[in-house]
Every structure is written in structure tokens, then in C-alpha cells.
Amino acid sequence: MFAMMESARLEALHLAHDPATGLKAIIAIHNTRLGPALGGCRYLAYPDDESAVRDAIRLAQGMSYKAALAGLEQGGGKAVIIRPPHVDNRGALFEAFGRMIESLKGRYITAVDSGTSSADMDCIAQQTQHVTSTTAAGDPSPHTAMGIYSGIRASALARLGSDDLDGLRVAIQGLGNVGFALAEQLSAAGALLYVSDLDPGRVQLAVEQLGAHPVSGEELLATPCDILAPCGLGGVLNAQTVGELRCAAVAGAANNQLASAEVADELEGRGILYAPDYVINSGGLIYVALKHRGEELPAITAHLARIGRRLTEIYAHAQADKRSPARVADDLAERLLYGA
Known part of the structure; x- marks a missing residue:
């Protein structure tokens, strides 16, 4: 894991597990030199945990490059939620993820990505202000x-x-x-x-x-x-x-x-x-x-x-x-x- 981080020049990797909701989440923060890390949240099934970590790191690096050349005061980050075979309450799962984001105190801002929707972002917004792509924000x-x-x-x-x-x-x-x-x-x-x-x-x-x-x-x-x-x-x-x-x-x-x-x-x-x-x-x-x-x-x-x-x-x-x-x-x- 640390070898992957070093190769991508990743600043931080955060993991969270909430058994009550089934949340297994990864937040990769690549670079915050230009501002807080911003990047979407994927909600996908992965063959194994390492594949999910690798995906988050690779995508976070790409977001840093994208934000830099877009002239934004943002760094690059990415989140991956490993989709469980069954989830009892999707809203509760994303609220738990919102609490994970809030614990980072603004270093990472999340958004819609593969497998997530504005409705999911609305659930996250119940727990943190560090989220965009909500229903109110509109479709990008x-x-x-x-x-x-x-x-x-x-x-x-x-x-x-x-x-x-x-x-x-x-x-x-x-x-x-x-x-x-x-x-x-x-x-x-x-x-x-x-x-x-x-x-x-x-x-x-x-x-x-x-x-x-x-x-x-x-x-x-x-x-x-x-x-x-x-x-x-x-x-x-x-x-x-x-x-x-x-x-x-x-x-x-x-x-x-x-x-x-x-x-x-x-x-x-x-x-x-x-x-x-x-x-x-x-x-x-x-x-x-x-x-x-x-x-x-x-x-x-x-x-x-x-x-x-x-x-x-x-x-x-x-x-x-x-x-x-x-x-x-x-x-x-x-x-x-x-x-x-």
C-alpha cells in the first residue's frame, strides 16, 4: 500500500468501516498544495480491497492534474465506497460516509461519480458541508x-x-x-x-x-x-x-x-x-x-x-x-x- 502511495506521490490515504451500515470506504488525498482536495465518490463492487485502493489512488492523482491545469484553487482527491452485495439502508450508508468526510475537517470535498447520484450527495450533506453535486447544486x-x-x-x-x-x-x-x-x-x-x-x-x-x-x-x-x-x-x-x-x-x-x-x-x-x-x-x-x-x-x-x-x-x-x-x-x- 505504501509503495502505491509513494509511486503516485499521494499525501494521505483514509479508510473507514462502519459495520452498522456496511460502509467500507477509502479516501485518497493526492495533493493539497493548491487547495482542498476535490473529487468524486465511486460506489462500485471490486474484486478485492487492493483493487479499490489502487483505483482511488490512481483517480486522485488524475484529479490533482485536472484541477491544476483547470486553474482551480483545489487539490486532487477521490473516494471509493466498496458496494456490498446487499445494503439495508443506502441513505444511512452515505450518511456514515458523510461523517467520515466531516472528520477530515475540509481537506476533502466529495462529488458524484460512477455509481453515485445527487440523492446520495444529499444524504452526505446531512452530515457535512464538504460535498457538492447535490440536487440543489445541479447536474455538471x-x-x-x-x-x-x-x-x-x-x-x-x-x-x-x-x-x-x-x-x-x-x-x-x-x-x-x-x-x-x-x-x-x-x-x-x-x-x-x-x-x-x-x-x-x-x-x-x-x-x-x-x-x-x-x-x-x-x-x-x-x-x-x-x-x-x-x-x-x-x-x-x-x-x-x-x-x-x-x-x-x-x-x-x-x-x-x-x-x-x-x-x-x-x-x-x-x-x-x-x-x-x-x-x-x-x-x-x-x-x-x-x-x-x-x-x-x-x-x-x-x-x-x-x-x-x-x-x-x-x-x-x-x-x-x-x-x-x-x-x-x-x-x-x-x-x-x-x-x-
Whole structure:
């Protein structure tokens, strides 16, 4: 466990067990140099405790990088609740987790993530103020999509010479809350959409409402397009799939798109521009962080516009250094976090 912490440069790892509710929770605090750690809470089944700890540490590190490059006064953290086979009272379990957060005295702020909902955050809020993504705070998904849209325009300008999306071919993998909202914005700008999702109903909705072209999940990565937007599961870009890509740039909402750091170099070698995922998908974090601080919507929207400008900066450095934008982004984030 300590080896994992040292490798990720993690500040702290907190564990809690509440037999009365079935709570088994892990909070990983990666870096608080820029402010209190902020990151979502996952509620998932894991094959073993080590897998849950590893997930929390990996995701907390990513949140530090994301917050730093988003220009937020926040550190990075992540929580994992190991979902039990059966729970008698879900509300009581999340209230117990709220008490765990409160015991950290503001060092960690939680939010919605895989397996959790605004209703769960409402339960946590009964025990602590260090929570966002509540029902009152609103859904961050549209704001994540706004940031992705801004990042796609910046990527199109850098790779294709224009940020005019009219007629641009965009392949979207995953039509969840963020993916579908992104598809709506791209369609309004005149982009031609190719879409896939595990839920055929979501695909049909995009076809009927947005004039999208349906593509099977197996074929989407190899679909000829200008921009590939992974908006589903992570790890979609690996040594095998990179060779199948027929796009000019990859710019999407999914977390941890690269199976390994070396995949970024393979993309660079193929001349495919890569928008670092934790930069382009930071809109949701920006929304929940600023909302938690009491900022109004115009200020939040103005901050979202910085995503495109940050990507443009990263692309310029990458071109000058002949390196992958992913490597450049990591270096920039580490300078902010560690003064390196």
C-alpha cells in the first residue's frame, strides 16, 4: 500500500468501516498544495480491497492534474465506497460516509461519480458541508460537454487549421449524459455525427433528433472522421486500437483514455493530435468546484472557456518540442503541483 502511495506521490490515504451500515470506504488525498482536495465518490463492487485502493489512488492523482491545469484553487482527491452485495439502508450508508468526510475537517470535498447520484450527495450533506453535486447544486454533465465542445474547436484549429465545425466529421463513442449533450452542441454547429453506444435507444435518439449516423461499437474507432470523441469507458486507446484509427485528432470526455503513457507517443508518431483527457474534460470539475464556492453561472461559463485556451497552449508547446500533448500536459501540471 505504501509503495502505491509513494509511486503516485499521494499525501494521505483514509479508510473507514462502519459495520452498522456496511460502509467500507477509502479516501485518497493526492495533493493539497493548491487547495482542498476535490473529487468524486465511486460506489462500485471490486474484486478485492487492493483493487479499490489502487483505483482511488490512481483517480486522485488524475484529479490533482485536472484541477491544476483547470486553474482551480483545489487539490486532487477521490473516494471509493466498496458496494456490498446487499445494503439495508443506502441513505444511512452515505450518511456514515458523510461523517467520515466531516472528520477530515475540509481537506476533502466529495462529488458524484460512477455509481453515485445527487440523492446520495444529499444524504452526505446531512452530515457535512464538504460535498457538492447535490440536487440543489445541479447536474455538471452539460458543463462537461461545454468544455469538450470548446476543446474540440481548439483541436480542430490546431490540427485542421480552422475551428469552424460546419461539415466536420465527429465520431462519438458513448452517448451518456455528457456524450449526448456534446452531440447536441456539435449538431447545432453543423458537424456530421457518427455515433455508437451500448444502449441502442440512445443511438436511435441521436439518429432521430440530430441526424446522426449509427455505427457499431466495434467499427467506430476505425470510422474515417476528423475528430474521434471517446465519451464512454477508459482505456479505449491501446497499442492495438491506435493502429486502427482513421482520424486527425482525438478529443473526448472519457477519463483515462490511454491504456499507457506510451500510447500517447504512438498517437504522436501517427500524426494524430491527442487532447489530454483530464484537460478537455475538466468542465464538470470546474462547475462543481466553483458552484461549491458560491460562484454564479456567468463566472463558471467564463472559466469553462479557458479549456480551449489551455489546450491551445499545450498544443503549441507540443509542436515546438516535438512531443505528445499528453507529455506536455503532465509536465505543466507537475510544475504547478510540485514546483518542478
